[in-house]
Amino acid sequence: MGAFGGPDIITDGLVLAVDAGSTRSYPGSGTTTTSLVSSNTGNLTNGVGFSSDNGGAFTFDGVNDYIAFDTTITLPTANLTSVAWVKLDSYLSQNSSIGFSPDSNNTGFRVYAISTTSLGVWTKVGSGSSVTAIDTTNGLPLNEWVQVAFVLNGTNGKLYKNGVEILSGTFTQPSIITNAPVWISRYSGGGYYIDGKSTACMLYDRALSAAEILQNYNAQKNRFI
Numbered sequence: 001m002g003a004f005g006g007p008d009i010i011t012d013g014l015v016l017a018v019d020a021g022s023t024r025s026y027p028g029s030g031t032t033t034t035s036l037v038s039s040n041t042g043n044l045t046n047g048v049g050f051s052s053d054n055g056g057a058f059t060f061d062g063v064n065d066y067i068a069f070d071t072t073i074t075l076p077t078a079n080l081t082s083v084a085w086v087k088l089d090s091y092l093s094q095n096s097s098i099g100f101s102p103d104s105n106n107t108g109f110r111v112y113a114i115s116t117t118s119l120g121v122w123t124k125v126g127s128g129s130s131v132t133a134i135d136t137t138n139g140l141p142l143n144e145w146v147q148v149a150f151v152l153n154g155t156n157g158k159l160y161k162n163g164v165e166i167l168s169g170t171f172t173q174p175s176i177i178t179n180a181p182v183w184i185s186r187y188s189g190g191g192y193y194i195d196g197k198s199t200a201c202m203l204y205d206r207a208l209s210a211a212e213i214l215q216n217y218n219a220q221k222n223r224f225i
Contacts, residue, residue: 008219013081013206015073016040016100016182020199021056021223028056033067042069042184051197054145055223057085058184062092062195066186075102075177081204082111083149083216084184085224088142088196091115096194098140098148100203101187104180109171110187111150111159113140113194121150121159123171135159138166145224147200147217153207163217165210 017036020026026033031044045068049059058067084099091113101110109123120134138161140146149160152171159167184201185194200220208216 008215010208010212010216011037013204013208014202015075015205016069016071016201016203018042018067018184018199018201019056020050020058021054026050026056026058028052035069038073040069040071040073042067053197054199057087057197057199059197060185060194062090062096062193064190064193066193067184068186069182071182072179073182074179075205078154078173079152079205079207081149081151081206081208081213082109082202083147083213084198084201085145085147085220086113086140086194086196086198087145088113088140088194090142090195092193092195094191094193095120097183097185097187097192098194099150099198099201100182100184101192102177102180102182102203103188104177106188108177108180108188109150109152110192111148112187112192115139116141119148119159119161119166121157121167121171123152123157123173125172133157133159133167133169133171135167147220147224149208149213149216151207151213158210160210160213162221163214
């Protein structure tokens with residue numbers, strides 16, 4: 001997978017993988033990024049930038065920029081994993097979406113940064129029930145790279161920070177997200193942007209184990225930490 005992460009990155013079940021550090025995913029300029037494991041492309045919308053720091057990262061101003069994948073991927077969301085590296089410059093009044101956030105007819109999920117002491121997960125099924133869980137002791141520090149991962153296995157969800165589980169709970173199972181648009185640094189109709197950098201974003205159609213989450217973290221930590 002080239003500069004994306006090397007041979008130790010888990011690829012089983014990987015359906016989207018975007019990394020500004022790989023020229024196969026993003027050449028360093030332009031408004032399109034390509035998934036390293038599929039033909040899906042994402043549009044850098046409203047001025048997403050590029051930084052060569054840490055091998056390459058997308059930069060977001062927190063105002064209205066995001067990456068949009070209008071994809072034909074169907075996710076069996078009873079089992080999924082979302083992973084991303086992020087470095088926040090500031091916290092916004094509207095909680096910032098971390099990594100991939102798929103949404104179809106108001107059915108989907110997102111991980112969001114609230115403050116330096118709080119990190120949350122939200123899942124929803126249409127106009128029906130939604131579940132929010134927040135860890136109030138393990139938020140994201142500013143100006144520091146952190147890997148965040150969310151795993152949903154049935155209705156059991158787990159949130160990881162730098163390869164370590166920090167939250168576990170029961171979540172609404174979004175069932176299947178069909179032909180869903182998928183965003184980085186956005187959720188649903190708009191908003192929930194980030195002010196900072198993000199890259200090495202991965203989306204799996206299965207629940208990764210704790211050992212696999214740690215393996216992905218160890219495979220890339222020397223690049224970021």
